[in-house]
Amino acid sequence: MPVSMREVAAAASVSIGTVSNVLNAPDKVAPATVHRVHKAIAELGFVRNDAARQLKAGRSRCVGLIVLDVGNPFFTDLARAAERQAAENNLTLLLGTSDDDVAREHMYIETFDEQRVFGVLVSPVGGDLSRLEALHQRGTPVVLVDRNGQDTIFPSVAVDDVAGGALACGHLCETGRRRLAFVGGPRGLHQVADRLRGAREAIAQVPCATLEVIETQSLSVLAGRAAGEEIRRRPASERPDAVFCANDLLAIGILQALTMLGDISVPSDIALIGYDDIDFAQSAVVPLSSISQPSRQLGSSAIELLVDETSRSAQTPPRHVLFQPRLVVRASTAPA
CATH class of the missing domain: 3.40.50.2300 (Response regulator)
Known part of the structure; x- marks a missing residue:
C-alpha cells in the first residue's frame, strides 16, 4: 500500500499539517523540521498524491500545449522554450500535436479540461475557436500561439x-x-x-x-x-x-x-x-x-502571457505580442 502522509508525520514526530506545509510551503517551517520530514519521506518512500492535491485546489500545475506538428523543428524549439519557462514558474508542460486535424485538437482540449490544467497554449487548426471560448468561460486561461489573436478574446503571441x-x-x-x-x-x-x-x-x-x-x-x-x-x-x-x-x-x-x-x-x-x-x-x-x-521567444512569451492571464481583470484587455520576421x-x- 502507498505510504500515507499520516505515516510520514508519525515517523518525523510532527503533525500532518506540518508535513503538508513542508511539501507546499516549506518557508513556513523551521529548517530542522523540514530536514526531519524529508528524511522520513526518503526512508518511507512516500510519494505525494498530486491528484488529491489538485482536487482540493481545483486546478493543477500543468500547462497543456497543442501544436500543429511536433515533428516540425519550429514547434519543437517552441515547446522546449515553453517548457523551460514553465519550470521557472513551477509549472509542468504537457504536449499534444493536432497534426492539422480539428478532431485531434478538440480531443486534446477536452482532455486538458478534464485534467483541470493550469492553462492551455494552442496553435489553432482553423478559425472556429468556440471550444476554446467554452474552456475560457469555465475559468481555464487560454493563450493563442503562432496565431495573432487581436480579433479574439484571447491573449496571443505570434509573428507578423x-x-x-x-x-x-x-x-x-x-x-x-x-x-x-x-x-x-x-x-x-x-x-x-x-x-x-x-x-x-x-x-x-x-x-x-x-x-x-x-x-x-x-x-x-x-x-x-x-x-x-x-x-x-x-x-x-x-x-x-x-x-x-x-x-x-x-x-x-x-x-x-x-x-x-x-x-x-x-x-x-x-x-x-x-x-x-x-x-x-x-x-x-x-x-x-x-x-x-523567433520560435524560442514565442514559447517563453506564451508562458509569460498565461501566467499574467491568471491575474488579469475582466476590464483589462488581453495582451498581444507580435514579433517581426527576418x-x-x-x-x-x-x-x-
Whole structure:
C-alpha cells in the first residue's frame, strides 16, 4: 500500500499539517523540521498524491500545449522554450500535436479540461475557436500561439506572417525573378493564409510579376517533394523561376525533387525560399534562404502571457505580442 502522509508525520514526530506545509510551503517551517520530514519521506518512500492535491485546489500545475506538428523543428524549439519557462514558474508542460486535424485538437482540449490544467497554449487548426471560448468561460486561461489573436478574446503571441510573406516574395523579385509560385496548405491555416496574403501584396508592387498558388494538403517534406515533382515534370517554359514555400519542410522536399536527377539547378533555374529558418535550412545540399521567426521567444512569451492571464481583470484587455520576421539569405536565392 502507498505510504500515507499520516505515516510520514508519525515517523518525523510532527503533525500532518506540518508535513503538508513542508511539501507546499516549506518557508513556513523551521529548517530542522523540514530536514526531519524529508528524511522520513526518503526512508518511507512516500510519494505525494498530486491528484488529491489538485482536487482540493481545483486546478493543477500543468500547462497543456497543442501544436500543429511536433515533428516540425519550429514547434519543437517552441515547446522546449515553453517548457523551460514553465519550470521557472513551477509549472509542468504537457504536449499534444493536432497534426492539422480539428478532431485531434478538440480531443486534446477536452482532455486538458478534464485534467483541470493550469492553462492551455494552442496553435489553432482553423478559425472556429468556440471550444476554446467554452474552456475560457469555465475559468481555464487560454493563450493563442503562432496565431495573432487581436480579433479574439484571447491573449496571443505570434509573428507578423503577412510581413514575412511580403519579405520572401519581395526578395525573390529583387533577385530578378518574375514567375513566382507559392507552395503551401491547407489554406485554412491562418499562418498559410497570411503568408500567401503577404506574398500577393509584394507581387502587386512589381510590374510583370506573377504568382501561381500550388496548394498542399500538409506542410511536410513529403508534400513538398510531391509539389516539386509536379513542377519538375513541366516543360521549362511553364515552370516558375522562383518558389516561396509556406515553411522550410516544404522547401526541403521541393529541393530534393528538383535536384535529385540533376536536371534542374537551384538557384540558377529556380530560386527557392522557405519559412521558419529551422536548423536544417542552412545545412541543406543547397543552403536554403528562409524567413526567420523567433520560435524560442514565442514559447517563453506564451508562458509569460498565461501566467499574467491568471491575474488579469475582466476590464483589462488581453495582451498581444507580435514579433517581426527576418529575412535570412543563403545560396538558394542567388541572383539570376
